[in-house]
Amino acid sequence: MQPFRIVTGLVAPLDRANVDTDAIIPKQFLKSVNRSGFGANLFDSWRYLDKGEPGNDHSKRPVNPDFALNQPRYRGAQILLARRNFGCGSSREHAPWALADYGFRALIAPSYADIFFNNCYKNGLLPIVLSESEVARLFDDVAAFPGFRLTIDLERQTVGTTDGSATFKFEVEPFRKHCLLNGLDEIGLTLTHAGEIAAFEAKRKIEQPWLF
């Protein structure tokens, strides 16, 4: 996994609440058996005017000019600004895969759905929670200043404007922070405790043998 330390990037707004993972990556694209290549179909039914199917040449598809990500000023955005309960619904990890594959490194919203939030960390994508009022202010800033960028410093747990005029603190669980800062393989980490797992399992086999 790619480590996350400091990211300075262009911010794109997605001004709607309860964005579900079906919207982030529609089901017809879940048939792939790979982890990559989902970025072209991120927000497919909002981004394009036709009906997307796997294998389409997306460069030839008609795009929806009203959708934020299609506007030239947001091209190359690395930070997505969203409203509350982002990523609700299906547990599909294809949603963070699509966001990361598109080029996003971090998300900023007042809240996320639990499974999606968790899946982001597994893919080097940092889901930052700021208050409703902080997020509202950032939406105003993004609209007002073309080229609006933010710097995210995971070590210091801050989101700041590039001119230093505003800085917001955010919370992150220490273990998740540690894994993300170092791009750690969690399975490898867990397997260092294989002895404890085996001992737990052996005890369980004696106490509740019907589970095995």
Next chain:
Amino acid sequence: MTARTLYDKLWDSHVVRREADGTALLYIDRHLVHEVTSPQAFEGLKLAGRKPWRVGSIVATADHNTPTQHWDRGIEDPTSRVQVDALDANMRQYGAKAYFPFRDRRQGIVHVIGPENGATLPGMTVVCGDSHTSTHGAFGCLAFGIGTTEVEHVLATQCLLTRQSKSMLVRVDGALPFGCTAKDIALAVIGKIGTAGGSGYAIEFGGPAIEALSMEGRMTVCNMSIEAGARAGMIAVDDKTIAYLRGLPFAPSAEMWDRAVAYWRTLSSDPGAKFDRVVAVDAATIAPQVTWGTSPEMVTTIEGRVPDPDKERDPTRRDGIERALLYMGLAPNTPMTDIRIDKVFIGSCTNSRIEDLRAAAAVVSGRHKADNVKLAMVVPGSGLVKAQAEREGLDRVFTAAGFEWREPGCSMCLAMNEDRLEPGERCASTSNRNFEGRQGTGGRTHLVSPAMAAAAAIAGHFVDVRRHS
């Protein structure tokens, strides 16, 4: 000793080790696997040169991509076939406690086959790369959906790195009125607390109206915990739980059964156990529910009307209502009973069990679907449910009424196979999500109970099933 919630008990009994920041290594008893969220996990395992820790924990099936008719032709969609073939190959290579492949007699929706085979047992931790894993909590177990990276983590280590959620009790008092079902409880609760109301919580459902539900009804309620934002929903073990499990293929038997039951009897919240949040609902006030928008919280009763965005003060919410009405093709203040439908879908991990099919058949019996309903389809949750329904003659009730009787699978709940809505089509659906495009690009979904879906099929528009029957 402090009084503990059911969730505390399930959590505590599975913690292998705890880190200083509260992250725990949680042992997983049952790993349910399907074809959509597992191929990348098995691939990752292979690339890292690792092996599954305990294949005896795995119960697998192909459900999301499988067709619901013409099984003799196999899976015609080549991309769907690749995923199902990948699962077949992984099961051949690694093995499992049980694998119910495409066309197997016991194949079906993963959340239907686990319980009906006794592969879901009280006191277990149950995970699956699928958000509706919460369904299994109906059996007094801790069950929740995970992503594909976590699927790989469980395969490799039999554990998950996770943190204990907060606890919420949703207490449903009183008795459900005639014509109302578990689905109406689930939608009414979501309407009350919202789709993010349960975020960060594990929900325990309790109270007389929950105790009165059958195991099928309890699964419906726990299934939709995720639509309230909670990863896990659960219900205490009682006589009904135990009676349901007795004699099932993977349930313990003889002396082991008695030992298991003695333990299962302890799986309820202690008197006086503290919850972080308690939500009380009076079942007697619940009426048949119908969603009108593009989120399960956008719900009203059959007596209600489509909301008027001009009456909403919160700008984000108003914007959401306007966007939903535009997508749904609905005018503000329209009575729900005036909404005409094009298709009816009875199925999904929420409502495809035998009790659901009986409820729908009871409404349909001796009647015929309306002419404006282009397709009314019934998709049983599993091969076993289908066989049971056929023994009871339910298939003939449906086909006589002009419904299609299909093979089991996830089908039009998420439309990964051929079953889908065309743009603009409106559907009365017993599934769980009414998101934009969920049942097909441009499709319009209204979530209802099986009886309400059946009544809508007969009338051609939504009707109050309490008067229809």
